[in-house]
Amino acid sequence: xxxxxxxxxxxxxxxxxxxxxxxxxxxxxxxxxxxxxxxxxxxxxxxxxxxxxxxxxxxxxxxxxxxxxxxxxxxxxxxxxxxxxxxxxxxxxxxxxxxxxxxxxxxxxxxxxxxxxxxxxxxxxxxxxxxxxxxxxxxxxxxxxxxxxxxxxxxxxxxxxxxxxxxxxxxxxxxxxxxxxxxxxxxxxxxxxxxxxxxxxxxxxxxxxxxxxxxxxxxxxxxxxxxxxxxxxxxxxxxxxxxxxxxxxxxxxxxxxxxxxxxxxxxxxxxxxxxxxxxxxxxxxxxxxxxxxxxxxxxxxxxxxxxxxxxxxxxxxxxxxxxxxxxxxxxxxxxxxxxxxxxxxxxxxxxxxxxxxxxxxxxxxxxxxxxxxxxxxxxxxxxxxxxxxxxxxxxxxxxxxxxx
Amino acid sequence: xxxxxxxxxxxxxxxxxxxxxxxxxxxxxxxxxxxxxxxxxxxxxxxxxxxxxxxxxxxxxxxxxxxxxxxxxxxxxxxxxxxxxxxxxxxxxxxxxxxxxxxxxxxxxxxxxxxxxxxxxxxxxxxxxxxxxxxxxxxxxxxxxxxxxxxxxxxxxxxxxxxxxxxxxxxxxxxxxxxxxxxxxxxxxxxxxxxxxxxxxxxxxxxxxxxxxxxxxxxxxxxxxxxxxxxxxxxxxxxxxxxxxxxxxxxxxxxxxxxxxxxxxxxxxxxxxxxxxxxxxxxxxxxxxxxxxxxxxxxxxxxxxxxxxxxxxxxxxxxxxxxxxxxxxxxxxxxxxxxxxxxxxxxxxxxxxxxxxxxxxxxxxx
Numbered sequence: 001x002x003x004x005x006x007x008x009x010x011x012x013x014x015x016x017x018x019x020x021x022x023x024x025x026x027x028x029x030x031x032x033x034x035x036x037x038x039x040x041x042x043x044x045x046x047x048x049x050x051x052x053x054x055x056x057x058x059x060x061x062x063x064x065x066x067x068x069x070x071x072x073x074x075x076x077x078x079x080x081x082x083x084x085x086x087x088x089x090x091x092x093x094x095x096x097x098x099x100x101x102x103x104x105x106x107x108x109x110x111x112x113x114x115x116x117x118x119x120x121x122x123x124x125x126x127x128x129x130x131x132x133x134x135x136x137x138x139x140x141x142x143x144x145x146x147x148x149x150x151x152x153x154x155x156x157x158x159x160x161x162x163x164x165x166x167x168x169x170x171x172x173x174x175x176x177x178x179x180x181x182x183x184x185x186x187x188x189x190x191x192x193x194x195x196x197x198x199x200x201x202x203x204x205x206x207x208x209x210x211x212x213x214x215x216x217x218x219x220x221x222x223x224x225x226x227x228x229x230x231x232x233x234x235x236x237x238x239x240x241x242x243x244x245x246x247x248x249x250x251x252x253x254x255x256x257x258x259x260x261x262x263x264x265x266x267x268x269x270x271x272x273x274x275x276x277x278x279x280x281x282x283x284x285x286x287x288x289x290x291x292x293x294x295x296x297x298x299x300x301x302x303x304x305x306x307x308x309x310x311x312x313x314x315x316x317x318x319x320x321x322x323x324x325x326x327x328x329x330x331x332x333x334x335x336x337x338x339x340x341x342x343x344x345x346x347x348x349x350x351x352x353x354x355x356x357x358x359x360x361x362x363x364x365x366x367x368x369x370x371x372x373x374x375x376x377x378x379x380x381x382x383x384x385x386x387x388x389x390x391x392x393x394x395x396x397x398x399x400x401x402x403x404x
Numbered sequence: 405x406x407x408x409x410x411x412x413x414x415x416x417x418x419x420x421x422x423x424x425x426x427x428x429x430x431x432x433x434x435x436x437x438x439x440x441x442x443x444x445x446x447x448x449x450x451x452x453x454x455x456x457x458x459x460x461x462x463x464x465x466x467x468x469x470x471x472x473x474x475x476x477x478x479x480x481x482x483x484x485x486x487x488x489x490x491x492x493x494x495x496x497x498x499x500x501x502x503x504x505x506x507x508x509x510x511x512x513x514x515x516x517x518x519x520x521x522x523x524x525x526x527x528x529x530x531x532x533x534x535x536x537x538x539x540x541x542x543x544x545x546x547x548x549x550x551x552x553x554x555x556x557x558x559x560x561x562x563x564x565x566x567x568x569x570x571x572x573x574x575x576x577x578x579x580x581x582x583x584x585x586x587x588x589x590x591x592x593x594x595x596x597x598x599x600x601x602x603x604x605x606x607x608x609x610x611x612x613x614x615x616x617x618x619x620x621x622x623x624x625x626x627x628x629x630x631x632x633x634x635x636x637x638x639x640x641x642x643x644x645x646x647x648x649x650x651x652x653x654x655x656x657x658x659x660x661x662x663x664x665x666x667x668x669x670x671x672x673x674x675x676x677x678x679x680x681x682x683x684x685x686x687x688x689x690x691x692x693x694x695x696x697x698x699x700x701x702x703x704x705x706x707x708x709x710x711x712x713x714x715x716x717x718x719x720x721x722x723x724x725x726x727x728x729x730x731x732x733x734x735x736x737x738x739x740x741x742x743x744x745x746x747x748x749x750x751x752x753x754x755x756x757x758x759x760x761x762x763x764x765x766x767x768x769x770x
Contacts, residue, residue: 060527095493107489110496111543125496126543127522127529133498190524191503213650214681214701215630219574219590222461269524326562339563350563364562396562 050137050149059153060128064093064137067120073141077116087114091121096134131156162187162266164276168318169372171344175286176252179374181229182319188224188267197264201257211249250282286373289380302358302403307349315345317370324369330360362398439466439551444519444530447508448578458575466551473544474513477536481516481752484539488762495522507742507754516752554606581636588631601662632682640714648682671718674728677703684743688769705737707770734770
């Protein structure tokens with residue numbers, strides 16, 4: 001069959017159209033193949049949103065979310081597994097130093113991990129975000145286009161509530177050679193602090209110079225509610241150089257005030273609710289060793305949960321009283337119970353978990369027990385120990401008693 | 405059918421392989437796991453690159469195999485100005501929220517490792533950082549590392565309270581020598597350092613020998629003052645610990661005298677001055693002579709020759725200010741808060757400038 005000329009022209013036109021259509025189709029297919037993860041409804045050209053994602057309300061789990069990103073911005077990050085530097089070229093979070101401008105170049109980017117979504121990057125800082133702190137988020141959109149947004153979590157609006165609960169020794173009278181103080185707080189305290197926030201004032205309100213021992217390791221109990229303050233024992237001990245040069249921190253017959261500053265930050269970073277002051281009077285130094293023979297022991301009756309009570313002729317160190325005194329059976333088995341101190345640490349009471357039984361018991365006293373001036377059993381703080389340094393010391397002594 | 409046979413054979417082979425796994429090999433001395441720091445304080449290295457890091461809050465010492473964290477950076481340590489601010493920026497916080505707790509130089513890569521606490525109170529986080537030869541600061545991901553650990557026992561407690569006894573030991577300094585890690589600790593209530601010699605590799609049950617150290621400075625009086633810093637050092641062939649105390653006796657005592665429950669009498673070989681607290685010390689060699697380099701909070705950095713450590717008579721009489729072995733104050737080393745040896749010719753320090761910035765600096769050994 002032969003075609004007429006107009007038919008031929010028409011079929012050629014159709015062929016050209018078909019080829020053109022084919023090319024367009026191939027091009028479209030290739031485009032889809034090269035960029036297979038381009039999602040429908042791409043938001044190219046829309047302005048990105050930068051915000052803090054804090055779903056759990058937990059600053060330590062806060063994230064920075066950048067949404068509405070054009071596909072081109074993210075493509076370098078999709079090409080291969082990005083390094084930290086690759087991520088930070090696109091999204092960089094920095095801390096804004098107080099009273100300084102954003103994006104200062106000398107500050108390193110905040111460490112954390114990045115995750116890529118369809119049109120978003122989520123940055124999870126390694127240590128969360130501090131409430132109230134301002135962070136600069138700089139986004140590189142390519143082609144020299146950069147945007148920086150300042151983000152921050154709301155400052156915690158919590159009122160200061162931690163107080164100094166009490167200070168041991170609780171007595172208003174202390175010896176001139178007082179060795180240590182325990183400051184008890186109502187809630188856990190922060191990591192900074194210590195001696196910077198404790199002062200000793202004399203009767204005229206003047207600060208006593210360097211009365212405390214500057215320790216490198218600050219001495220806290222496990223939950224950071226008790227802080228130990230040592231009076232500089234160089235100044236406490238006679239004949240020791242600081243004592244000779246500066247005298248003791250405390251002088252007999254005078255009154256002193258211990259001041260704990262309100263500025264001491266607690267575990268929440270908040271100051272104390274109020275300043276703490278305790279005034280005490282200083283009496284002559286105590287240079288006698290402890291003598292258990294002078295202790296009065298009140299023994300409870302059998303079948304009761306009444307406390308065993310020891311009364312001392314002077315206050316002892318509260319911290320040591322709570323662990324250096326205990327009760328065991330005559331056979332040495334520890335008796336379970338709770339110790340307490342009373343009457344300005346002149347009394348130690350031990351309430352047993354199970355009722356006392358008829359029989360022999362003993363009070364176990366570790367020889368580390370001390371009074372307020374560091375005197376131990378049979379050994380005063382001032383004693384010259386040169387000739388006896390090699391002698392092995394008894395770790396504990398026991399005082400027998402009988403329950404009937 | 406065929407497929408079932410193949411599976412059976414595979415299962416048999418697997419069973420045989422499992423059966424062939426050696427079971428008679430001795431278990432490791434202490435189990436190895438990722439360290440779980442509650443806090444991070446003193447650091448020290450063994451010569452082979454094992455890092456000892458103390459968790460002062462948990463009274464636990466980890467011996468960490470740093471793996472790639474040891475070798476991943478450029479060798480050496482580059483000076484970093486205002487490193488405290490740099491670290492704060494990296495950790496996403498303010499410089500006031502960062503407390504540097506120690507600095508130690510890796511014996512092979514010469515990278516600096518710095519322990520810090522980020523934040524306050526219960527929420528404070530321990531962080532180990534590495535500074536390399538390019539001055540790059542990296543956070544070491546300790547959760548990916550392997551470590552063995554030893555936990556120091558609580559101080560004795562006989563009260564029998566129902567409440568669990570609180571851990572009240574603090575680790576103030578550590579030093580390693582010849583398979584032994586020396587650890588100075590301080591309890592909350594007793595005004596005396598406990599010193600332990602722990603064998604390394606750690607064994608599960610070894611809590612080390614505990615001793616109290618006395619020194620005979622300030623006339624004939626012992627004081628139970630805590631040890632601030634110490635180094636192991638051989639004096640006439642015998643390993644001694646050279647220890648620095650408050651106000652500032654320098655005391656030596658032989659390591660052989662460290663026995664459980666024993667009391668050790670130190671010999672005060674120098675009194676280095678009053679109203680002063682020693683911070684860090686290292687021993688180095690220069691021009692064939694050995695020196696002790698000691699940083700202090702108020703008397704600067706002292707260079708002390710060690711050649712008389714063996715013969716110096718103990719100081720037992722009251723002295724005015726200084727006595728015994730003399731020292732030279734190194735004026736070029738100011739504000740030094742942390743000190744370690746970088747290499748044979750340099751120290752690495754964290755030094756506080758007059759303006760208050762903390763700088764990581766390599767300084768020539770004096």
